[in-house]
Amino acid sequence: MVAILSKKPGEISTAPKARGRKITPYILLFPGMAWLTVFFIVPLFSLVSTSLMQRVGIDEFSPALQIANYTDAITTYSDKYLLSFKYAGIATVLALAIAYPLAYFIAFKSGKWKNFLLVLVVAPFFASFLIRTYAWQTILTDDGVINQFVAGLGILPENRLLATPIAVVAGLTYNFLPFMTLPLYSSLDRIDPRLIEAANDLYAKPFAGFRKVTVPLSMPGVVAGTLLTFIPAAGDYINAVLLGGPNDKMIGYTIQARFVQMRDYPTAAALSFILLAMILILVMSYVRKAGTEELL
Amino acid sequence: MTKVVSRPSLSHRVNFWVRDHLIVFYGIAALIYLFAPIVVVAIFSFNKPEGRSNSSWNYFSLDAWTNICRDQNICASLQTSLQIGLGSTILATILGTLISFALVRHRFHGRSTTNLLIFLPMATPEVVLGASLLALFLSIGLPLGPITIFIAHTMFCISFVVVTVKARLQGMDPRLEEAAQDLYADEKATFRYVTLPLVAPGIAAAALLSFSLSFDDYIITSFNSGTTVTFPMYVWGAAQRGIPAQVNVIGTIMFVGSLAMVLVAQAVGRARHKR
Structure with a gap:
């Protein structure tokens, strides 16, 4: 994750190896690229062709051009997409709010503890995703301390945390936090502290210096972090199933259930293709707006 | 005054x-x-x-600590996950490292296509990766099982290996290799005694990352596992009726183990640096 950001655009090494042997890079690339082509690109085509199939029997489908699969999927499940994007969007904003000060703290205030703190920030994510989410179920449970306290304040619509959208968003925020923290950290860490000193020397108030120097310089990290959080969060369904109520299931769950349990392959394929298309459109327009296209 | x-x-x-x-x-x-x-x-x-x-x-x-395998399904699923994790880590690390060398050390046509093909799997939601692979396996009639999980895990690990190893290669001082060649080391010797030791930490980090991604994956696996039960699949199944405390033991061991591994690696790195 950090590595994506540490890539400087257009950087080409001047290392003294293998000059003039035009075929070497292709030999090096071939096995990996072949694997990605066969098991990533080709499957996308199978996905599209599956999504256009026609049902001819109970578990039987034949190749066709059923555009109706798409229109049906959109009309039936548009609210699921909206719900997923809403939850993922809120979780991304929350993750940014939590991770920015944290990354700032590690990059500028932690001194010799920097590496240790970085390990600590990532460490919780070594324990399995499912086990972590299940632990949140235990933490937020109805007779748990946190729920008693928050419900006591009387601000919750359903008077509980578990099995509500709040728990789903909290789970998403937590589980994808390192995808936000690491890119933010790596862009903050690369800021030359002398630039901030210069702002101070020029009589910028600390906050003005932060707003006009630190924030703009950390934008690549913000863009990468929000993308790396939003994309997996929008497709996730584990948090929604383990922490949410029956109405909080996200689109990922519908896709999985349609594909694996109901064996309704065309609808499931159409749903996943729509998800991919929507995310790509969102990402492209966001990246364009943020003006950091070289990131891709 | x-x-x-x-x-x-x-x-x-x-x-x-x-x-x-x-x-x-x-x-x-x-x-x-x-x-x-x-x-x-x-x-x-x-x-x-x-x-x-x-x-x-x-x-x-x-x-739970003294009797981790009481439910034999736990340990069977752990074994499955370890095998698939090891297999896909080895293959993804090799394929990804080769790609990184090509990207950092060579000029060639199709560079931006390559970069895009590395980036896209990371920008695709897991449900879509899982669903499209399942669509492929169904259409070519490949039966689902450990092999299809292995194929899927290797696929999504390659990109992460490439970005990790590439960062390490780009961070290397090219003068070190030039120095070796100035001292009459041939290409093989330069690679063996200078390049490889310098990249090794990056490759090790990439392998660790791959292993933990594979070991922890639920969503993609759930599409392509057939009747094979990996550890996350076991936990998911158990979650419906109550997760046994043994799962907590394994989660704790995973956490402490990987934390210890990273901290030791850091300490070793620092000690070497000082020398």
């Missing part, structure tokens, strides 16, 4: 102190938040649950 020296005003100093320390308190609060679920997992690994569900405290017991 009593006071000539202009000291920063009190409010200014208070402001500064708060600003400087607020962020520290914030950092501590954030760490508590990050570790809360881990602490819960560890505590409940010592619980003796009353019924099937291990979500309310009953009494302290070492049962």
